Amino acid sequence: MKLLFTLVSDSRLATCGIVLLLSWLASSAVVAQSSSCTGTDPAGQPAATGLHAEYYPGYFDPDQSFFTNNAAPALLRRTEPQVNFATTTSFGDLSGIATGPVDDPDNFSVRLRGSINVPTTGEYTFYLTSDDAAYLWLDNAAIALPAATIESTINNGGYHAPQEATQTLTLTAGLHSLLIHYAEATGDNILVLEYAGPGIARQVVPASLFCTAQQAPRPPQSITYSPATINAFVGSATQSAAPIVNDGGSAATYYTFANAVPLGLSIHPNTGVITVGINVPLGTYEVNVAVSNANGTSTFRKVASVQVVQGPPPSCGGNDPGGNSASSGLYAQYYAGYFNDALPFFTGTAGLTRIDPFLNYTNSDSFGDLTGVAGGTAADPDEFSAQYRGSLRITTAGNYTFYLTSDDASYLWLDNAALDSPLNRAAATIDNGGPHAVQTRQATVYLAAGLHNVRLLYGELTGGNTLVWEYQGPGITRQVVPTGLLCSGIQPEQAVASSLVYSPQMVARVAGTAGSSSLPSVASPTAVAQYVIANTTPLPAGITIDPNQGQLFVDGTVPLGSYAVDVAVTNANATTTFLNVFTFTVAPPPPAGCNLSAPNGSPATAGLYGEYFTGYFNDDPAFFDNSPAFITRLESSLNYNSEDGWGNILPPADNTAIDPDHYSARYRGSLAITTAGDYTFYLTSDDASYLWLDNAARVSPPRLNQATINNGGQHAAITVSKTVTLAEGLHDLLIHFGEDTGNNRLVFEYEGPGISRQPVPGSSTCSARTGTPLPVKLVRFEAKAAGSYVNVEWATAQERNSAYYVVERSTNGVVFEPVERRKAVGNSDKAQSYRLTDRAPLPGLSYYRLHQVDTDGKEGFSRVAVVQVAQPNALAATVFPNPNHGSFSVRVQQTTASAAGLELLNMQGQVVYRQQLPAAAIAEYDLQVPGLAAGLYQLRLTSTTGVVTQKVVIE
Secondary structure, eight states: OOOSSOOOSSOOOOHHHHHHHHHHHHHHTTOOOOSSOOSBOTTSOBOOBSEEEEEEESOOTTOGGGGGBTTSOOSEEEEESOOEEOSTTTTOOOBTTBBSOTTSOBSEEEEEEEEEEESSSEEEEEEEEEESOEEEEETHHHHOSSOOGGGOSEEEOSSOSSEEEEEEEEEOSEEEEEEEEEEEOSSOOEEEEEEEETTEEEEEOOGGGEESSOOSSOOOOEEEOSSSEEEEETTOOEEOOOOEEEOTTSOOOEEEESSOOOTTEEEOTTTOOEEEOTTOOSEEEEEEEEEEETTEEEEEEEEEEEEEEOOOOTTOOSBOTTSOBOOBSEEEEEEESOOTTOGGGGGSOOSEEEEESOOEEOSTTTTOOOBTTBEEETTEEESEEEEEEEEEEESSOEEEEEEEEEESOEEEEEGGGGGOSSOOGGGOSEEEOSSOSSEEEEEEEEEOSEEEEEEEEEEEOSSOOEEEEEEEETTEEEEEOOGGGEESSOOOOOOOOOEEEOSSSEEEEETTOOEEOOOOEEEOSSOEEEEEEOOSSOOOTTEEEOTTTOOEEEOTTOOSEEEEEEEEEEESSOEEEEEEEEEEEEEOOOOTTOOSBOTTSOBOOBSEEEEEEESOOTTOTTHHHHSOOSEEEEESOOEEOSGGGSOOOTTTSEEETTEEESEEEEEEEEEEESSOEEEEEEEEEESOEEEEEGGGGTSSSOOGGGOSEEEOSSOSSEEEEEEEEEOSEEEEEEEEEEEOSSOOEEEEEEEETTEEEEEOOGGGEESSOOOOOOSEEEEEEEEEEETTEEEEEEEEEEESSEEEEEEEEESSSSSOEEEEEEEOOSSBSSOEEEEEEESSOOSEEEEEEEEEEETTSOEEEOOOEEEEEOOOSSOEEEEESSSBSSEEEEEEEEEEEEEEEEEEEOTTSOEEEEEEEEEEEEEEEEEEOTTOOSEEEEEEEEETTEEEEEEEEEO
16 A cells, blocks of 8 residues: 555554654655765765665664764774675674574664665655664754654564565655664564665665765764863862864864753863863863754764863862871861860861761761761761861852751861861851751852862761861852862961951931042051952842951942941951941931031931940940940941841840840930921830930930930830920930840831821931031120139120020030020120029139020030139039939038038938948939929938038929
8 A cells, every 4th residue: 555654553653743754744745866876874984885884782772862872982894785684694603792692682772774776756765674773864854863763764663573664755756864773672673674666666775775875964973082081189170172073074163062061061162172170170081072064963972082180280289187297188186075065176186087088978878887986876876976177179269158068066167267276166167056957058259269268066965967068259150179279278367467456336328429448557567468358148149348458448339228248358368258347338428417527427317327336325425435345337227126237236236136125225326306386205225215306406425314305224125205395307316225135126106296106216316416606796705713602694795596595614625514504685686685694613723614595406616715613612512403313413622532422302301312421522423213203302411511401303
């Protein structure tokens, strides 16, 4: 029966295959070939009659790429005159290739290549009979490498007894490329190709029609690397020689890998040269290569084998801890027992010492035989500890992330910290301590190129035992730290830079403007060669560093935010990194009118100037003037309503980053009030907090009894509020906060005209104080002693919106206290005179000044007047402010330094408060007596110099 498409065997092509085949038939009908058998066969020999045959051990079907595997070449090549292997003996002697007897070979495969000369254009039917698999391709499909099953002219694949598959198609006269794949598993081995056509009865295709050469154009036919094995040491780069390519008659134009290869293994697209990079891990990698020319692409399997083997890294020197010459890997010591995070444990004697190539112990039996050291079994050792020492070679400077996975405890130290004796747990790069299931801890550090000391500790208690040390860095994906980068030698301690200080350590800038740090102060035993920004998380491109001077810069492109900068300092010996050594803060512009500088000299911005100190200030305002700030930063809002909301303030705080303790903070600046009126402020804290406004915020140190809100003492989170009347404009603001232990809370809120209760927003605050002079023309200010008193007089020529004056005094000309307040006239173009008498002046030399306050809260100060007051002849006590709300100050003056007793009595003569005062001639004491009923009280002071009383009014 004659059909356009006939398949005598079981159906093997799906509908889509039929469609593709019909398309191929249409295209093949226009292929015209020469009838002359010329050229070369696939082995490079001159063309001859017959087909070029290649015999392979093994059964290929259905993997057509079996025949393009350089690792399994043909063991026999010969020319077959016909494809007429009709009996089990027809293939001849295939000993050494096939299994089974000579007269019935099994388990082999054959590839037959060449051309068929079609005598006359017309319709031809091909018959392919086989046991087992056989395939036939014609024309372009016959020269593709590897051949595609779906493009075969006849598909007679699979395991089966002798069966016939046929195909009828129209062919032009001339030579047509032909390819046959055949495989024999077991049993009979039959392969016969017949045909029938115009005037030709069905018959075995005669030898006269075959040619051993395939027809042009052809894709690349083969590729060979010599040597086929490319050897490399871990951590070292190498290259192959250029490959030898049978290009099929057209030059090869492109090379690429045709299988997955590890990062760092690459092929040159134009030359085919294979490069083994420094980061290719230990192992053997078979490489498939696809080669293209103008006629197509051929893929060849296992053309080369890349073997990355152990080898010491370059410059691996020194001796290992045992005194031996350095080698690749780490010096490993195994100890009996679990070290339980006690670092001195490893000063004992190790039960086993060896060189471990890398740390990739993922299974219970990965550690090998620890019998005699560990408990448990050889396949699952328990209760042992290990120490690994040596050095790590870094080829490219940059940020590297290390991963330490373990069950149970593990630690990693780098550089000089790895040499400490005893080891310092706080200096560990990774702390994965404690008994636990498998868990991973990671850390990112900046490392310079060169050798870095490493030290790892590990301990296994019971259960699983896992230890894996990985890394990733510039051009390196996450992987186990390879042997080729590890050296068992210990490197000498490096004399690195010991300190790097920028002063100030924080600079704020309004968004869109540029700025810079000061030049840093660096302590280094040798000259600094380079400064590098070493942040593990990249900073905006607009933040840069002068590599020679270390000065930092920020340009106008940097977006809003706070950017802590890590700086790596390299001297003649090594590199060390200083974390969070400087901060650039890019903030919104300040409220209108706030145009002075922040306390550190930065331009004013929105937000408050925050400073963080070590230790709890214990309600002592002078603490902040007598202690250095460890962190300075810009605070957009004081809304710290949880333990972990403060960011990283370790140090100055201690405990943990998510629950810091034992620190204090000071926040300075000013508050913009857009609408005059009554404002209620809320200060929530755990522990102490205080708020001062306007003039009280400018006193240094501030007075507790002048605080707008006093939320002092150690306590759980509580809220204290106060309502005050504020004029429109800027008001100086000061907040003190301290956290001892337990929870840490600080929330600063307000509400007022048109403002519901909310945290005070950063847009309403300024990092600078006002410092604005009053619109008052002061023409005279005098302070003169008059016996035991001081008379103070002043006069103005003009006043605008003047609210009041406060006469202030000081013992040192720096820290002033109020004496008395006088109401101003408000607005006047006429001369105005004022006078008051200080009836309890400070004995000896003292200083007076006039504090001017405007109706909108603006203020200014006069020049200072110096007054000499005679020493008192007896005991004296002064109370201020008076009246008060139970919080006031008492100044004690006496001729000699004597202890005194202070008592507060109610009108019934009952003592409601008592305090013993230390010996002092002149002293001042802040008293807080909460819970007193409003009314008149008597303060009694008793000393060896006498007894005095003062009335105190509690409101």
